[in-house]
Amino acid sequence: MTPTRVDACHIEGMKSQTDSPIIHVCARGLAPVILIIGLYVFFHGHYSPGGGFQGGVLLAASFLLLRMTLGTQISQLVMPSRLTITLSAIGALIFAGTGLVAIFAGGNFLDYGFLPVPWFDPAYLRNYAILFIELGVTLTVMATLVSIYDDLLEA
Amino acid sequence: MTELMENYNGFLVPAISFIQGYYAYLFLLALFTIGLYAMMMKRNLMKKIMGMSFIQSATIMFWIVAAYKEDATVTVYHQPLGLENPDLYLNPLPHTLMLTAIVVAVVTLGLSFALIVAIYRRYQTLDEPLLLERMQ
Amino acid sequence: MATLELPPRGDVTAPVHQTVNKAGDPVAGAYFIQNAYRDAATPNMVTVILADYRSWDTLGEVVVVFAGGMACYFILRRRES
Numbered sequence: 001m002t003p004t005r006v007d008a009c010h011i012e013g014m015k016s017q018t019d020s021p022i023i024h025v026c027a028r029g030l031a032p033v034i035l036i037i038g039l040y041v042f043f044h045g046h047y048s049p050g051g052g053f054q055g056g057v058l059l060a061a062s063f064l065l066l067r068m069t070l071g072t073q074i075s076q077l078v079m080p081s082r083l084t085i086t087l088s089a090i091g092a093l094i095f096a097g098t099g100l101v102a103i104f105a106g107g108n109f110l111d112y113g114f115l116p117v118p119w120f121d122p123a124y125l126r127n128y129a130i131l132f133i134e135l136g137v138t139l140t141v142m143a144t145l146v147s148i149y150d151d152l153l154e155a
Numbered sequence: 156m157t158e159l160m161e162n163y164n165g166f167l168v169p170a171i172s173f174i175q176g177y178y179a180y181l182f183l184l185a186l187f188t189i190g191l192y193a194m195m196m197k198r199n200l201m202k203k204i205m206g207m208s209f210i211q212s213a214t215i216m217f218w219i220v221a222a223y224k225e226d227a228t229v230t231v232y233h234q235p236l237g238l239e240n241p242d243l244y245l246n247p248l249p250h251t252l253m254l255t256a257i258v259v260a261v262v263t264l265g266l267s268f269a270l271i272v273a274i275y276r277r278y279q280t281l282d283e284p285l286l287l288e289r290m291q
Numbered sequence: 292m293a294t295l296e297l298p299p300r301g302d303v304t305a306p307v308h309q310t311v312n313k314a315g316d317p318v319a320g321a322y323f324i325q326n327a328y329r330d331a332a333t334p335n336m337v338t339v340i341l342a343d344y345r346s347w348d349t350l351g352e353v354v355v356v357f358a359g360g361m362a363c364y365f366i367l368r369r370r371e372s
Contacts, residue, residue, distance in 0.1 A: 179300050
């Protein structure tokens with residue numbers, strides 16, 4: 001038991017991918033920053049280059065950095081493997097559900113101008129519906145990339 | 156001497172403008188050809204997938220080159236520029252299409268890696284002639 | 292050889308960048324530039340096209356990504372038999 005190791009290595013039964021403390025500290029410091037940048041890219045997609053796909057890939061990069069350095073077992077605390085397929089399906093359902101709500105409100109499929117929020121201008125209604133769409137896209141892309149990595153590791 | 160310079164310029168100026176206008180296409184043509192060569196001639200399945208990734212990159216960058224306009228800015232509405240003149244913004248449609256194509260390319264890569272892992276688990280090889288032999 | 296028939300890089304007079312094509316119909320790229328902010332009140336035109344004009348395309352995209360993840364899961368799953 002060397003004192004320079006990161007604490008997470010000492011948890012019983014949780015083996016880390018690498019023993020180097022430099023890599024551990026760098027990955028643990030970098031992953032939340034990438035997470036914040038991913039959220040920024042996702043939420044700021046209306047006003048600058050960015051959006052759901054790019055934000056989702058950045059969020060997945062944050063989780064995959066933890067997976068690659070700290071090992072699969074410890075990084076389960078951040079993003080459990082069994083949640084990924086469910087999150088992916090939830091993202092696709094958010095996307096399709098926004099379109100279905102527009103159908104029930106009397107418009108065409110995915111025609112956000114008909115969403116049942118009467119005190120909004122249709123243009124601003126589209127503005128907020130785009131945010132929901134991007135949320136679905138982000139969830140699906142992030143969860144699918146993490147899920148593919150997990151499946152490849154497990155094999 | 157002046158005549159020689161004129162002849163020289165008469166050759167050089169069209170050549171430079173040709174390179175300026177078409178170097179992106181020629182580079183992407185080379186990239187696509189490398190990818191096609193890797194997909195057709197290499198025997199290792201992993202190298203074939205690398206060639207497929209080359210071809211995807213070449214196609215995506217070709218569309219991005221097609222969307223480029225001289226002296227145009229990014230496709231975000233800027234108040235002083237206005238919206239009337241479309242020459243001031245890049246063409247947003249190829250960017251959108253390629254944005255989706257990039258994510259599909261990533262998922263395609265992941266899926267092909269999964270298939271390769273399944274093939275290796277079953278046949279213990281990735282070499283194509285050996286694989287065909289073992290499949291008999 | 293077909294490369295030389297293409298418009299040079301950055302050519303503003305290329306057919307894809309015009310407002311109206313030769314048959315007199317509006318061209319999609321210029322239409323999106325001129326109308327995206329009016330239709331959706333969102334400055335980023337790529338986002339508007341991705342999630343509003345071509346949202347059906349993006350829905351297919353998301354379904355493809357989801358199906359890719361599911362296919363990986365079912366290919367690499369350990370069969371208990």
